[in-house]
Amino acid sequence: MDHAPSPPAGRRVYGSDHDDPDPGPAPGRRRAALVGGPLDGQLLDITGWSEDQIDGGAALITETGFYGPGGRALHDPRPDDPARWGGGGDLS
Known part of the structure; x- marks a missing residue:
C-alpha cells in the first residue's frame, strides 16, 4: 500500500x-x-516502521481512554487517507 506524505508540523x-x-x-x-x-x-x-507495521495500526497507551490510566486507544490508517489514523476503540 502506498502511504501519503506526513501531515504538517505544529501539533504535539x-x-x-x-x-x-x-x-x-x-x-x-x-x-x-x-x-x-x-x-x-x-x-x-x-x-x-515497515509497511506491514503501518498497515497493522497501533494500540497506543493513554490515560484518558475508556479504561482510564494504562488503557490503550486503537488507531488504524484510513483507507482513503493513510496519513490520518482513525480511532477504532479502546483496550484494557
Whole structure:
C-alpha cells in the first residue's frame, strides 16, 4: 500500500513529555495524524516502521481512554487517507 506524505508540523507528538517546551514533530520524520478517540489531534511518529507495521495500526497507551490510566486507544490508517489514523476503540 502506498502511504501519503506526513501531515504538517505544529501539533504535539504522541509520547512527548507534557512539559517539553517543543513537543512538535522533528524535521525529517514520518508522522501519522491521530483522528478521533482520546488521542485526537496528536501526531504519531512512524519513522522506521515497515509497511506491514503501518498497515497493522497501533494500540497506543493513554490515560484518558475508556479504561482510564494504562488503557490503550486503537488507531488504524484510513483507507482513503493513510496519513490520518482513525480511532477504532479502546483496550484494557
